[in-house]
Amino acid sequence: MGNIVLAAKITHVPTMLMSEQPGPIFGKRKQAIDGHREIVARAKALGADTVIVLDTHWLVNAGYHVNCAASFKGNYTSHEFPHFIQNLEYKYDGNPELGDLIAEKAQSKGVHALSHQLESLTLEYGTLVPMRYMNEDSSLKVVSVAAWCSVHSIESSRLMGQAIKEAVEESDSKVLLLASGSLSHKIWANEDYAANNGTFTISSEFNRQMDLHVLGLWTRGDHATFLKILPEYAQKCNGEGGMHDTAMLYGALGWDQYQGRGEIIGEYFPSSGTGQVNVVFEPD
Numbered sequence: 001m002g003n004i005v006l007a008a009k010i011t012h013v014p015t016m017l018m019s020e021q022p023g024p025i026f027g028k029r030k031q032a033i034d035g036h037r038e039i040v041a042r043a044k045a046l047g048a049d050t051v052i053v054l055d056t057h058w059l060v061n062a063g064y065h066v067n068c069a070a071s072f073k074g075n076y077t078s079h080e081f082p083h084f085i086q087n088l089e090y091k092y093d094g095n096p097e098l099g100d101l102i103a104e105k106a107q108s109k110g111v112h113a114l115s116h117q118l119e120s121l122t123l124e125y126g127t128l129v130p131m132r133y134m135n136e137d138s139s140l141k142v143v144s145v146a147a148w149c150s151v152h153s154i155e156s157s158r159l160m161g162q163a164i165k166e167a168v169e170e171s172d173s174k175v176l177l178l179a180s181g182s183l184s185h186k187i188w189a190n191e192d193y194a195a196n197n198g199t200f201t202i203s204s205e206f207n208r209q210m211d212l213h214v215l216g217l218w219t220r221g222d223h224a225t226f227l228k229i230l231p232e233y234a235q236k237c238n239g240e241g242g243m244h245d246t247a248m249l250y251g252a253l254g255w256d257q258y259q260g261r262g263e264i265i266g267e268y269f270p271s272s273g274t275g276q277v278n279v280v281f282e283p284d
Contacts, residue, residue, distance in 0.1 A: 002098075002171040004283050005046035007249055008039050009179045009262075011276040012057070012129040014084035015199060025199065035266040035278035036133035040140075042280070043176035050095045050141040050173045051134065052102075052164060054248050056181035056241030057126035058146035064106060064113040064160050067121055067144040068099020074122050085125055092131065095141040098171050102145070105163035105170075111156050113163070126180040140176070147181065147248060148241035154231050157244040161251020168252075177252055179245035183211040184237040188273035203273030207237045211268065211275035218262030218279060227256050240274070249281070259284050 011032050019029035043051075057080075058065070072092045078085040099115045106113035123131075127144045135142065145164070149157060168175045184207035188198040202208045210233060217226040227250060234243035250258065258281075265278040 002168045002173040002175065004165060004168055004175045004177050004252060005048050006039070006043040007177040007179075007253060007281045007283060009181075009246060009249060009277065009279045009281070010036065010039070010130055011182065011271075011278060012126050012180045013271045013276055014078065014081050014125065014129065015271060016129055017085055017088070017132070028200070031266040032269065032276065032278065033133050036130055038265050039278060039280060040134035040176065047174040048140060048176045050098060050143065051131070051176045051178060052143045052145060053127040053130065054145050054147040054177070054179045054181075054245035055124050055126035056147045056245050057124040058144065059148040059150065060146040061150050064103075064111060064149070064152070064156075065146040066099045066102050066113065066115040067123065068096045068115050069094045069117045069119065069121065070096050072123055072142060076122070076125065076128055078125055085129075088128060088132070090123065090128055090131065092135060092138050092140075092142040095143050095173060098167060098173050099143045101167040101171060102143070102164050105167045106160050109159045109163055111159045111163065113160065130178060130180055134176075141173075145248070147179070147245035149244040150242070152242070152244060154234075154244070154247045157247035158251040158255055161248035161253075164248065165252040177249065179249040181240040181243065181245045183214060183239070183275040183277060184208070185240035185274045186238040193272075198272055200270060201273070202270035202275055208270070208275060210237050211277075215262070215264060215268060215277065215279070219264065221259065221261040223250070223258050224256040253281060254284060
């Protein structure tokens with residue numbers, strides 16, 4: 001019988017890659033990278049063999065979609081930020097059986113979901129950036145779930161998360177579950193970016209204060225209150241991908257019945273106007 005051994009809300013900012021390279025950003029994202037490595041070390045210590053990434057850079061306009069090919073291999077350059085992420089090579093094994101089961105469980109709940117095993121369906125950088133630091137030896141199998149959900153409800157994403165939990169428990173997989181996306185996500189306007197040192201600042205003090213409030217709710221274990229504000233928080237603070245990754249994460253943890261406390265790994269930080277963090281949630 002499988003289980004989710006560890007869950008986390010994580011950053012995937014492209015400047016993590018730039019932080020490895022000579023230049024003005026060298027070393028600036030070290031604490032975020034170290035956070036990824038700490039999270040995966042804990043998961044592996046708990047026996048993790050598979051990572052499911054809820055990817056807010058995979059845009060879908062109908063249904064929920066699971067990328068669960070037997071293997072993934074490619075050379076990735078971001079269409080959004082080709083100056084930040086280019087020629088990122090990757091090679092990982094997948095977990096087709098688990099991906100298929102997730103879609104099956106979601107369908108049984110009335111949530112339209114499809115799993116895919118297509119060589120031409122490549123991974124997005126919401127998966128690839130964390131895998132660079134969490135799966136350096138390619139020892140973990142990878143399943144990616146679309147979480148930039150444009151026409152979906154928070155409720156259906158809750159059910160999708162519940163389907164993930166049930167599928168994992170029916171499998172023999174030990175899973176690290178990652179909600180890959182920011183907190184607030186209002187990127188600086190192009191004309192304001194340079195003047196505000198945009199790479200290292202947040203675009204809205206209101207958003208920053210809301211992010212810090214949410215982190216307080218998480219670390220105190222007041223998840224019921226957070227879930228009450230989640231739809232408005234996602235809308236008014238421009239949550240990445242509508243924060244459907246976070247809704248799925250909570251669905252898998254038990255929603256408002258979840259009793260654990262979030263643990264911030266590293267520190268909250270601004271990036272290109274957005275609010276970023278790594279937070280661990282141990283399953284009940």
